[in-house]
Amino acid sequence: MTVIAAPTERAELVALVRTLVAAGQPWCENSLDGPARPPEESRIAHPVAALLDEWGFDVTLVGRHPTRQNVLATKVFGPGPTLMLNDHLDTYPSGPPSRWSICSDNPYEAVELDGRIYARGTSDTRANLAALLTAARRVVAEPPSGGTLLVALTVDEERNGVEGSSYLVDTYGLRPDASITVEPTAWTDGARGGIALATAQTGHALLDIAARGRSSHIWRPDTGVNPAQFLAEALADLRVHPVEEWPVSVVGLTAGEAGMAQFTPLSATARVAAVNIGPGVAAGDLLTAFQRRLTASAPAGIDVEVSFVDGPTFVAGTIPLRDDDALVGAIDSAYLSVTGEPVRHYTKPAFNDTIRFRHAGIPAVTFGPGDDGWAVYDESISIDTMQTAIRVLEHAVRAYLSV
Structure with a gap:
């Protein structure tokens, strides 16, 4: 089993991303038109579950197939709402390594270069997962007075979530009070950049x-x-x-x-x-x-x-959450506090698990440090943007659980 360490500093955060990128690949690849071989997300699910268990979460692995287990990790702090942090365990295929100019020997061996980490699954979504885990760890380290934090890490997202988010809401009956999917929503505009908040999906x-x-x-x-x-x-x-x-x-x-x-x-x-x-x-x-x-x-x-x-x-799209929704307000406040700027609201033009949660009636949004664009090759993520996302997520979780 891969052993994953909890990150505390920048170097440890990079090390966590490297470990997550390599875990389970290429067996965790998936494809919209059918994978070349059956995926086995359990190869990353088990080490991540062990890490969450070490932090004091009550961890359960659920799914229809033993090699395709979703990770549900719950930490109860006291009376109050349940907020879910969601990300997925599969990635999309890397394609031939020869088409990568960076990581050309192995697209699953991450390379740090000029403030970014390059590899398949960095922007979508191993590095987002690293940000989620780090934020969750910080919340647990200084626990709020109430509420419940639920971490839900799903299989099958790259194939529209049938064995993952759809299974969890339709068969398992998962119903948190709200959910943040930590998936790519970062943007750049010349020299400026930030992380947007997707309140709807197409x-x-x-x-x-x-x-x-x-x-x-x-x-x-x-x-x-x-x-x-x-x-x-x-x-x-x-x-x-x-x-x-x-x-x-x-x-x-x-x-x-x-x-x-x-x-x-x-x-x-x-x-x-x-x-x-x-x-x-x-x-x-x-x-x-x-x-x-x-x-x-x-x-x-x-x-x-x-x-x-x-x-x-x-897959049909979703209706936007209102600006006065409690979850939207928590992220708005957290982003302004961390960055000094208001967060941009938009409709994300892509599938992720947020759609399945919204279809089930759960207030759900998407917010994460990955670039909101999909690199066929030379996929990467900004380390600084990851660190900003971690701080915003931690603040937002605390704000929502305090309601």
């Missing part, structure tokens, strides 16, 4: 678009109807004129058959991710809207079918 969907036409010889394209050509034009149009207000990213294209290069393809498929999905959108309505749009643009001889990729590939 949803997303992963769709397959299949087109079928009529093959022709390459010398007589006029005798066929080319589905690959149709998809190329349709996807270009979707980029300029999205369906409703849902921009798409093309993540896969397939057309043609081996040994058939003399002929235009009979079929072609595209896989697209639709984003910016609001809280009132139903899965069936989104699918119908895409089907209607693509069918209307298809020429005679092209049949189009739009479907969701198998799995939990549709």
Whole structure:
């Protein structure tokens, strides 16, 4: 088992991030369209659970699968509300190490450089987890007079939380009074920067678009109807004129058959991710809207079918928490106290566990030191921003539990 030490100083915080980055990788990788192998988040869950137990939390591991256990750690200080600090245990895949300019030997061996830590899982979300753990440790070290602090570390977040946050709220019955998901919300604007507060989240969907036409010889394209050509034009149009207000990213294209290069393809498929999905959108309505749009643009001889990729590939967004919500007020006050500036409120354009908690009726927000942008390679996080987040989180927890 990996042994994790509690950080007290900057160097120890960096050491904790290094340990968390390496723990369980690459078995804790996950992928929206299906992992290459079954993930095993327990490889990081067990050492983190041991650390929380050492600090005096009552720790439970729960989940449907023995290798995919969510960590629930509870510390009761006295009567009062229960505040949950949440983060996740899986990461998204690193891709080939050769595509990294830093950590090119091993994307899971963290490198400290120019005030930042580089590795897969730093910004999303091992370093956010390190900030969460450090803040929780500080609260326990000088306990408030009341309330309960719950740390919930989930599996499966990179695949929309089915075995993690969804399991905890739908099957396990998890219902804290409020929740902070410590995920990337940091921003930069030239020389200025800070950590924003996401009071709402947008949803997303992963769709397959299949087109079928009529093959022709390459010398007589006029005798066929080319589905690959149709998809190329349709996807270009979707980029300029999205369906409703849902921009798409093309993540896969397939057309043609081996040994058939003399002929235009009979079929072609595209896989697209639709984003910016609001809280009132139903899965069936989104699918119908895409089907209607693509069918209307298809020429005679092209049949189009739009479907969701198998799995939990549709998630609706959330309604913003009000500015006068107790949790929002606690973070507003803590951020102003620590930084001297008001915290920015915004809607985060991505999935995390906050969405599942909000769908279950739990007041939940997202606030964390990772950059609110997703690095394919050379992922990193600012150490100074981590330390700011730790202070804000500690102040916010104390403020909320004192209500």
